[in-house]
Amino acid sequence: MIMSAAAVTSGAADDPAGERGAVRDDTAITIYSSAQPGAISPELYRPVPGAGMPNGMAVPGYAMVRHDRPIRLEAGRSTLRFTDVAGLIDPTTVTFSSLTDPATRVLEQNFQFDLVSSDKLLQKFIDRPVTVERTVGNQASSASGTLLSSVDGLVLRGGDGSITALREYSAVKFPELPGGLITKPTLEWLLSAPRGGEQKARVTYQTGGITWWADYNLVFNPGKDANSGLLDLSAWVSIINQSGVGYPDAKLKLIAGDVHRAPAAPVAMPRAMAMAAKTMEESAAGFEQKAFFEFHLYTLGRRATLPNNSTKQIELFDQARQVPARKVLVYSGVARGYRWDAPMTERELGLPMNRKVDVYLEFRNDKSVGLGVPLPAGRIRVSQLDNADGSLEFIGEDRIDHTPKDEQVRVKLGSAFDVVGERRQVDFSVDTRARWMEEEIEVKLRNHKDQAVEVLVKENLYRWANWKVMTKTHDFAREDTRTIHFPVRVAKDAEVVVRYRVRYSW
Numbered sequence: 001m002i003m004s005a006a007a008v009t010s011g012a013a014d015d016p017a018g019e020r021g022a023v024r025d026d027t028a029i030t031i032y033s034s035a036q037p038g039a040i041s042p043e044l045y046r047p048v049p050g051a052g053m054p055n056g057m058a059v060p061g062y063a064m065v066r067h068d069r070p071i072r073l074e075a076g077r078s079t080l081r082f083t084d085v086a087g088l089i090d091p092t093t094v095t096f097s098s099l100t101d102p103a104t105r106v107l108e109q110n111f112q113f114d115l116v117s118s119d120k121l122l123q124k125f126i127d128r129p130v131t132v133e134r135t136v137g138n139q140a141s142s143a144s145g146t147l148l149s150s151v152d153g154l155v156l157r158g159g160d161g162s163i164t165a166l167r168e169y170s171a172v173k174f175p176e177l178p179g180g181l182i183t184k185p186t187l188e189w190l191l192s193a194p195r196g197g198e199q200k201a202r203v204t205y206q207t208g209g210i211t212w213w214a215d216y217n218l219v220f221n222p223g224k225d226a227n228s229g230l231l232d233l234s235a236w237v238s239i240i241n242q243s244g245v246g247y248p249d250a251k252l253k254l255i256a257g258d259v260h261r262a263p264a265a266p267v268a269m270p271r272a273m274a275m276a277a278k279t280m281e282e283s284a285a286g287f288e289q290k291a292f293f294e295f296h297l298y299t300l301g302r303r304a305t306l307p308n309n310s311t312k313q314i315e316l317f318d319q320a321r322q323v324p325a326r327k328v329l330v331y332s333g334v335a336r337g338y339r340w341d342a343p344m345t346e347r348e349l350g351l352p353m354n355r356k357v358d359v360y361l362e363f364r365n366d367k368s369v370g371l372g373v374p375l376p377a378g379r380i381r382v383s384q385l386d387n388a389d390g391s392l393e394f395i396g397e398d399r400i401d402h403t404p405k406d407e408q409v410r411v412k413l414g415s416a417f418d419v420v421g422e423r424r425q426v427d428f429s430v431d432t433r434a435r436w437m438e439e440e441i442e443v444k445l446r447n448h449k450d451q452a453v454e455v456l457v458k459e460n461l462y463r464w465a466n467w468k469v470m471t472k473t474h475d476f477a478r479e480d481t482r483t484i485h486f487p488v489r490v491a492k493d494a495e496v497v498v499r500y501r502v503r504y505s506w
Contacts, residue, residue, distance in 0.1 A: 026068030028251035029306070031239065032259055033061050033211045033377075061211020063243070067203045068099070075196035077107070082187040086207035087113070087244020089185065093206035096189055100199040108190035116177065122150035124178040131173040132156065132166055140170075185244060209243035210306075212254055214316060214378025216400075218411070219385065219392065220325065220361065226453045231323040231363055233371070235316035235378075237287070237298075239306060247306040252314075254287070256376035256402055257295030287316055289374060296374045296402075320370035328360040329416055329455040333423025333443055334462065343464040343506050345437055347428045355422060356415040357445075357455060359396075365407050375403040380411050418448040419455065419490070426499070438470065439463065440501040447490040457486040457498050464504040472500040 071080060080096075091111035098104035131144045132154060143164055145156035153167040187203065215236045223229040237254060241247070287298040298316070306312060334351050361382065365371045379399050383392040396413030403409055422444040430437035447453050457474075461467050461482045469476065469484070476484045490496045 027247055027249065028066040028253070029063050029210075029247050030253040030255060031061065031063040031210055031212045032255045033213055061240075062206055062208050063210045064204065064206055065247070069201055069203070071199050071201045073104070073191060073193040073196055073199055075193055077190065077192055080189045080191055080201070082203060083184045084245055085185050085187050085203075085205065086209070087185045088207050088209040088242075089187075089244075090206045090208070093204075094187060095204045096191075097202050098193075098199045099202050101193065101195060103195075104191060104193045104199065106189050107192055110188040112186045112188060118172075119150075121174055121178070122147065122154075122172070125174055126150070129175065130156075132169050133171040133173070134166065134169040207243045210239070210241050212237055212239045214238075214376040215313070216375075216378055216380040218361070218380060218382040220382055220395065221385065223325075226449060226451045227327045227329070229325045229327060229361075231325045231361070232319060232321045233323055233363075234319040235375070237314045237316050239312045239314070241306045241308055241310055241312070244308060246308040246310075249303045249305060252300040252304045252306075254298040254376075255292070255295055256298065256374065259295060287314070296376070298376075316376075317373060323363050323369045323371065325361050325363040328362050328410070329357050329419060329453055330360060330458055331357045331421040331443070331445060331455055332458045332460070333421060333441075334460050343435075343437070343504060344462070345430045345432060347430075348425075353423050355420050357419045357421055359413045359416050361411045361413060363409055365403055365405050365409055367405065372405045374405060375400065375409070377402045382411060382413060419453055420446050420448075421455075421457075422446075427501070436503060436505045437463065438501060438503045440499065443486075443498040444495060445488060445490050445498070446495045447492060450492050452489060452491045455488050455490060457488055459484050459486070459500075461502060461504075464506055466506060467502050467504050470501045470503050474498050474500075476500070 065086065067082070069082075073080070089111065091109075094109060094111065096106050096109070125147050126149070127146060129144065130147045131142055133140065133142045135141075143156060143158075143166070145158040145164065147154065148157055148163070149155040153165060154169065154172070156164045156166065158164065187205075193199070215238050217234045217236070219232040221230045221232075287300055289296055289298045291297075300314065304312070304314065331354075333354055363369075363371075365373070365375060377400060379397060381397040382395050384395050385391075386393050396411070398411045398413070400409060400411070424442050425439060426442045427440040428438070441459065443457050443459075445455050445457070458479075459476075461484065465481060467482075472486075474486045474488060476486045478484055486498050486500075488496050488498060
């Protein structure tokens with residue numbers, strides 16, 4: 001810490017050897033995610049050879065940061081500077097308080113972000129002397145003079161009044177760092193302290209460029225039939241820090257839930273975000289979760305270091321093993337549901353028929369099966385063991401929203417290879433004067449597997465809201481006002497036909 005009668009500078013850069021443990025031990029960060037699971041491009045959080053970062057790209061998230069640090073103030077007015085703060089800080093959220101002497105008051109607060117760069121140095125040294133180094137062939141030379149312009153190359157005026165224009169040069173030497181330029185984003189306060197001496201200060205602020213989400217890895221083990229199995233589930237927290245500063249030995253908390261923030265006008269970032277290096281955290285003293293207002297708070301039981309421009313993964317909870325799961329096959333002959341402002345009386349609506357049978361895995365987030373904890377929104381990747389060589393093979397992935405305990409989780413994995421569907425209209429009649437129409441639908445399911453399967457036939461009754469099923473070959477369940485399900489069992493190498501007739505009226 002550098003001190004004078006009028007100013008104090010505080011920051012990790014003043015303690016390169018890490019001897020002042022209190023600086024790091026009293027840093028806490030709570031991260032809020034506004035990222036959709038799986039929606040962040042990998043280029044944002046891992047290096048891609050030969051690829052650059054587009055300007056204005058940033059991770060969608062934010063965090064509340066708290067620093068508790070020892071400071072020394074002179075009695076009366078003095079200036080305090082904090083140098084190791086996030087580059088993407090929101091200056092309007094900054095608060096300063098003295099935990100030792102509450103009578104210490106903030107008179108003014110500033111955030112300085114005019115960071116040094118080659119362009120800014122050249123601008124600051126217009127009409128000032130510089131030395132320019134250049135290489136022509138194998139010969140190195142230098143030219144000194146007053147810098148007149150840095151637009152489209154450099155223009156120098158020598159001591160004899162001659163003018164030299166340089167388009168190519170290797171380096172520029174400046175005699176000093178001009179005032180107003182800093183090497184790190186800096187918070188500065190004008191303070192009034194009734195007493196001088198040591199104090200403990202607390203600084204809090206909100207920063208962008210940092211986010212988190214959950215990553216779930218599932219290993220599926222087939223069960224006794226084609227529609228059952230067991231899951232091994234592990235959960236990891238992925239944290240991206242591109243806020244402009246690292247957080248060593250910080251107390252880490254994560255908020256899961258949809259926290260509302262007032263919308264702000266979009267502003268393009270002034271620079272490209274740097275690439276991230278991926279790290280892993282050893283498993284010890286993991287996260288403890290609790291309800292917090294209408295959200296869930298996850299507190300890590302140990303301190304964690306979040307370097308700037310990094311991605312860190314930390315285990316969210318212990319792996320759950322042998323979780324009962326159900327493989328659900330769903331056939332939707334009309335892939336999308338349609339809602340109209342008037343009855344659709346045309347015989348052929350031009351809706352394409354879907355032949356694919358979708359495959360889902362379902363399991364219950366229940367304590368009795370080793371889960372029963374709030375699952376933050378995240379991406380689920382599912383694998384299955386190949387017994388031939390003992391390797392895990394990827395079989396699909398999906399995203400889940402925030403899921404409370406005791407709720408059902410459904411993961412879409414893709415489409416079945418050996419089970420196909422076919423849907424066609426068998427009959428159609430309409431009487432617009434009497435305001436009714438009837439439609440008969442036939443659905444065929446063919447199972448080419450060597451074991452029986454259960455398929456859920458999903459039908460969207462899209463022609464109008466008021467309907468009644470007149471005849472049917474199978475029982476059905478109503479999902480909502482325009483969707484019904486027919487649970488069907490199809491024997492191995494067999495075909496099942498589902499027929500129903502529906503009457504619409506208005």
